[in-house]
């Protein structure tokens with residue numbers, strides 16, 4: 001029993017020391033400006049058992065750039081396990097790490113590493129080796145193909161002529177806003193995204209991440225709510241690019257004219 005405890009202590013000390021060394025090493029490796037130079041190298045771990053160290057060096061590598069200071073804090077093994085459901089949900093949907101800040105979504109292999117890691121902990125199963133995971137068996141080929149489900153573009157049903165349609169929130173919603181925006185930005189969905197856009201009051205109260213209102217009174221052209229739906233008008237796009245859904249020019253134009261008209265009910 002004594003030897004066992006001793007052994008354990010040695011292990012912990014070794015782990016802590018090597019962890020520290022790697023943290024230092026990583027500082028130089030992360031990012032230059034907005035471009036990621038190093039995507040985590042899964043291949044060099046193909047023989048490794050999937051443990052906290054491997055997860056830190058692969059799937060969760062970028063997270064430590066922000067989540068050692070930003071909530072949710074993910075700076076220890078225990079906290080990461082505690083937040084496992086939120087973590088899986090955000091990385092699977094491609095919301096984290098933030099693509100708009102120049103990060104790559106997790107690869108299929110990294111997602112499997114993470115799933116397997118949490119699953120082993122929950123079920124107290126011994127760890128697999130990275131190369132045993134189906135998405136990580138590509139040998140030297142860098143894993144690509146993220147598995148995050150990309151919703152199919154909605155069926156092309158014949159559109160009402162938006163040019164003729166009376167400007168109202170009700171018409172906006174039925175024409176395309178429900179299907180293309182409120183599927184994420186409404187309290188009716190399981191993981192609603194900020195800002196809430198499911199009522200005029202919510203839209204008026206909504207702020208962008210710089211704390212500016214997303215609408216300018218009777219000025220669609222200057223309103224983020226409109227601009228964000230048109231490629232190139234902002235540094236991002238809604239719906240998010242990964243969904244492969246966009247507003248048609250007629251839809252974006254209807255949204256703009258609805259704001260111009262003072263956002264009628």
Ligand code: HEC
Pocket residue numbers: 059060061062063064065066067070071072083086087090091095096097098101103
């Ligand atoms: C560039 C900084 C940055 C990086 C890198 C980053 N995050 Fe985040 N994360 C944020 C910010 C800011 C928020 C809060 C705002 C938001 O939800 O968009 C957040 C929110 C979250 C949340 C809570 C929101 C939710 O939807 O449940 C989780 C969980 C999360 N991040 C996990 C991760 C994981 C896992 C990684 C690495 C794969 C990661 N983040 C990488 C900045 C970052």
Ligand code: HEC
Pocket residue numbers: 095100180181182183184185193194195207208209210214224225228229236238239240243247
């Ligand atoms: C698949 C889910 C999804 C859909 C569909 C979607 N959004 Fe978003 N939206 C998000 C997420 C996630 C964020 C926060 C992260 C970000 O800013 O990239 C966001 C953020 C925003 C913001 C705030 C941006 C900022 O800079 O703070 C606005 C405004 C917005 N969306 C409008 C829209 C509009 C308008 C539509 C429909 C044309 C739409 N979204 C469709 C997921 C979605």
